[in-house]
Each structure stands twice: as structure tokens, then as C-alpha cells.
Amino acid sequence: xxxxxxxxxxxxxxxxxxxxxxxxxxxxxxxxxxxxxxxxxxxxxxxxxxxxxxxxxxxxxxxxxxxxxxxxxxxxxxxxxxxxxxxxxx
Amino acid sequence: xxxxxxxxxxxxxxxxxxxxxxxxxxxxxxxxxxxxxxxxxxxxxxxxxxxxxxxxxxxxxxxxxxxxxxxxxxxxxxxxxxxxxxxxxxxxxxxxxxxxxxxxxxxxxxxxxxxxxxxxxxxxxxxxxxxxxxxxxxxxxxxxxxxxxxxxxxxxxxxxxxxxxxxxxxxxxxxxxxxxxxxxxxxxxxxxxxxxx
Numbered sequence: 001x002x003x004x005x006x007x008x009x010x011x012x013x014x015x016x017x018x019x020x021x022x023x024x025x026x027x028x029x030x031x032x033x034x035x036x037x038x039x040x041x042x043x044x045x046x047x048x049x050x051x052x053x054x055x056x057x058x059x060x061x062x063x064x065x066x067x068x069x070x071x072x073x074x075x076x077x078x079x080x081x082x083x084x085x086x087x088x089x090x
Numbered sequence: 091x092x093x094x095x096x097x098x099x100x101x102x103x104x105x106x107x108x109x110x111x112x113x114x115x116x117x118x119x120x121x122x123x124x125x126x127x128x129x130x131x132x133x134x135x136x137x138x139x140x141x142x143x144x145x146x147x148x149x150x151x152x153x154x155x156x157x158x159x160x161x162x163x164x165x166x167x168x169x170x171x172x173x174x175x176x177x178x179x180x181x182x183x184x185x186x187x188x189x190x191x192x193x194x195x196x197x198x199x200x201x202x203x204x205x206x207x208x209x210x211x212x213x214x215x216x217x218x219x220x221x222x223x224x225x226x227x228x229x230x231x232x233x234x235x236x237x238x239x240x241x242x243x244x245x246x247x248x249x250x251x252x253x254x255x256x257x258x259x260x261x262x263x264x265x266x267x268x269x270x271x272x273x274x275x276x277x278x279x280x281x282x283x284x285x286x287x
Contacts, residue, residue, distance in 0.1 A: 017277075025155040042286060049277050057108065057270045058108045
């Protein structure tokens with residue numbers, strides 16, 4: 001029995017985080033702009049944050065609401081940033 | 091309990107997150123501050139989109155890419171360090187921690203080069219609102235990286251001294267949780283400041 005997340009899924013998450021980061025960087029250097037690409041990039045970043053919380057911080061194995069506190073933190077600025085970008089586009 | 095049949099493991103559910111409970115109060119407080127700063131940036135941007143977009147184009151996204159990959163790699167090294175300690179491999183744990191600290195050092199060097207580049211071009215916090223936010227947010231995060239490296243350094247010293255075991259390494263998990271928080275914040279900061287327009 002182990003108290004932590006096994007290494008294999010953490011390694012898969014690491015590779016995924018690197019690939020998603022490359023996509024974000026590509027969107028930046030290509031000077032893509034607009035709400036759609038901004039929200040895709042933001043969504044991917046929130047997903048990355050969720051993966052860090054679940055696998056690196058190990059919250060996937062914690063009972064109770066701890067995991068959802070981190071999800072809540074990701075959703076809060078995510079929503080506020082989304083609203084602000086909608087305002088700036090309108 | 092979680093049954094991980096692929097890895098032939100039974101993972102015990104914890105009641106509390108890894109590390110000292112106090113660090114989680116600190117982490118949540120820090121995350122709240124960053125959330126407010128991110129939202130303030132986004133709403134201020136809504137008032138002058140052209141200025142923010144034009145200023146953003148002068149940032150070097152390659153530096154930001156290197157720094158993001160560096161922090162993600164550093165976080166992974168910390169995961170490996172904690173995993174090594176769970177197997178009582180203190181020497182491996184120490185080596186992974188040193189590697190993680192080294193990656194943190196690369197982050198600081200690259201960010202310092204970036205700051206120096208801006209200053210040599212006459213860009214500073216007073217240039218405009220975008221750069222006020224850029225310097226404030228990234229430097230605030232920079233200081234968190236420094237703090238994280240100090241904590242990981244203390245973890246490395248205690249690991250080398252044999253203070254942690256597979257059964258008792260709460261201090262190590264505390265440092266690891268803080269470092270992952272620093273990584274998580276940057277993962278939002280990077281697209282917000284450098285990419286989204």
C-alpha cells in the first residue's frame with residue numbers, strides 16, 4: 001500500500017504539461033489573437049493547474065474537499081479573466 | 091482507497107493533504123492573493139486593450155517558454171524526490187532535490203536576463219500600466235521562487251542529515267507542496283501576461 005500517487009501517472013502528466021506548454025508558446029509566437037484562442041489557452045492552463053494539484057500535490061488521494069479547493073481557485077480567476085476579456089472584446 | 095490495477099497498487103486515501111497542515115493555509119492565502127492580482131490585471135486590461143496588446147508584443151516568449159518548461163521540470167524532480175524518500179532512498183531524494191533547486195536557479199537567471207533586457211531598453215514599472223503589472227506580478231512570483239528554493243534547500247540539508255524516513259517526511263512534503271504551488275501560479279501567469287490578447 002502507498003500513500004502517494006505512483007510515479008508512472010506523474011511522468012505521463014509531466015510529458016502532457018510540457019506538450020501543452022509548447023502549444024501555448026506556439027499560440028504566443030504566432031501572435032494569434034482573439035477570444036477563441038485566448039480561452040483555449042486559458043482553459044489549457046487551468047487544466048495544467050488541475051493536473052499539478054491532483055498528481056504533483058497528491059490531492060487526488062486526499063478525501064474531503066481539499067481537491068476541490070484547488071479546483072475552486074483555478075475556476076475563480078479563470079471566470080474573472082473570462083469576464084474581463086469578454087468586456088474588453090465587447 | 092483507490093485501486094490502481096495497472097500499477098498493482100492500492101493507494102490509501104489521506105484525510106489531510108501532504109505536508110504540514112499550516113502550509114496549506116499559507117498556500118490557499120497565497121493563491122487568493124494571486125487570483126486577485128490576475129483578475130485586477132484582466133479588468134485593467136479591459137480599459138486599454140490596445141496598450142496592453144502592443145506592450146505584450148515586446149515581451150520575449152522564448153524566455154517565458156524556457157522558464158515554464160524549467161519550472162514544470164523542477165516540479166517533476168520534486169515529485170521524484172518525495173517518491174524516492176517513500177522508498178527510503180535518501181541519496182536519490184537528495185539528488186532530485188538538488189536538481190530541482192538547480193532548475194529553480196535557471197528560472198531566476200533567465201528571468202533576470204529578461205528584466206535586464208527590459209531595463210536596457212528603458213522599460214520599467216513606470217513605462218505604462220501593462221509593464222507596471224508585468225513587473226509587479228512576475229517579480230512577486232520571482233520572490234516566491236527564491237523562497238521555494240530556500241525551503242527545498244532546507245529539505246535537502248535535512249535529507250542529507252538523515253532526518254527523513256519513508257514513514258516520516260512531512261517536512262519534505264511541506265516543501266514539495268509549496269514548490270508545486272509556485273509552479274501552478276506560473277502556469278496561469280505565463281498565458282495571461284505573455285500570450286492572451
